[in-house]
Amino acid sequence: RKEVEQDPGPFNVPEGATVAFNCTYSNSASQSFFWYRQDCRKEPKLLMSVYSSGNEDGRFTAQLNRASQYISLLIRDSKLSDSATYLCVVNLNYGGSQGNLIFGKGTKLSVKP
Amino acid sequence: NAGVTQTPKFRILKIGQSMTLQCTQDMNHNYMYWYRQDPGMGLKLIYYSVGAGITDKGEVPNGYNVSRSTTEDFPLRLELAAPSQTSVYFCASSYGGAFLSGYTFGSGTRLTVV
Numbered sequence: 024r025k026e027v028e029q030d031p032g033p034f035n036v037p038e039g040a041t042v043a044f045n046c047t048y049s050n051s052a053s054q055s056f057f058w059y060r061q062d063c064r065k066e067p068k069l070l071m072s073v074y075s076s077g078n079e080d081g082r083f084t085a086q087l088n089r090a091s092q093y094i095s096l097l098i099r100d101s102k103l104s105d106s107a108t109y110l111c112v113v114n115l116n117y118g119g120s121q122g123n124l125i126f127g128k129g130t131k132l133s134v135k136p
Numbered sequence: 137n138a139g140v141t142q143t144p145k146f147r148i149l150k151i152g153q154s155m156t157l158q159c160t161q162d163m164n165h166n167y168m169y170w171y172r173q174d175p176g177m178g179l180k181l182i183y184y185s186v187g188a189g190i191t192d193k194g195e196v197p198n199g200y201n202v203s204r205s206t207t208e209d210f211p212l213r214l215e216l217a218a219p220s221q222t223s224v225y226f227c228a229s230s231y232g233g234a235f236l237s238g239y240t241f242g243s244g245t246r247l248t249v250v
Contacts, residue, residue: 031176065243066226066241067179067226067239067241068241069240072237110178123181124238124239125178126171126179127178128176128178129178
């Protein structure tokens with residue numbers, strides 16, 4: 024099983040749509056979870072951390088299910104500017120590598136007018 | 137603040153040539169990382185450092201070397217370039233372990249080996 028798995032997409036949605044991305048991770052000891060956004064030919068940028076209780080930042084909602092080792096990101100009222108690749112990221116939590124992050128391959132989102 | 141600065145932005149190398157990818161950060165972060173990203177693939181960790189004078193291998197260290205003589209700088213050295221090293225290289229830093237707050241990335245170096 025790959026360490027972090029995501030649906031590669033692409034997800035093609037109209038403006039205003041709600042879209043959800045899912046991610047599974049294999050290391051049950053992982054403690055930290057993030058969603059990053061990566062625009063074409065740019066560096067990844069932190070979108071939001073994911074907390075056990077779930078958290079929201081404007082139009083973005085992240086959920087974590089530790090029992091199922093599953094993370095989700097919901098984007099409401101999609102904007103053209105949301106078009107990007109969304110990376111699911113978890114920390115590698117064993118040995119001396121607590122700080123290292125494992126990146127999924129990303130899910131590409133394209134929001135159309 | 138400049139954040140994490142990488143140079144050069146682009147480079148073409150011939151097989152067997154050597155080069156150093158530069159990375160510097162001005163945020164006083166103690167942790168620094170080098171990742172490579174191949175098309176359609178996730179970022180893979182090459183090397184990381186938890187502080188000046190301390191470095192360790194990541195998932196794909198072969199063909200690379202690093203040093204960390206100061207808190208600010210974390211250069212990545214390619215000794216004998218091979219076509220398999222064609223990739224986009226990202227340097228990143230974090231304050232404390234990234235499990236606390238994630239990384240700040242540099243803008244990347246696009247390397248082609250021909």
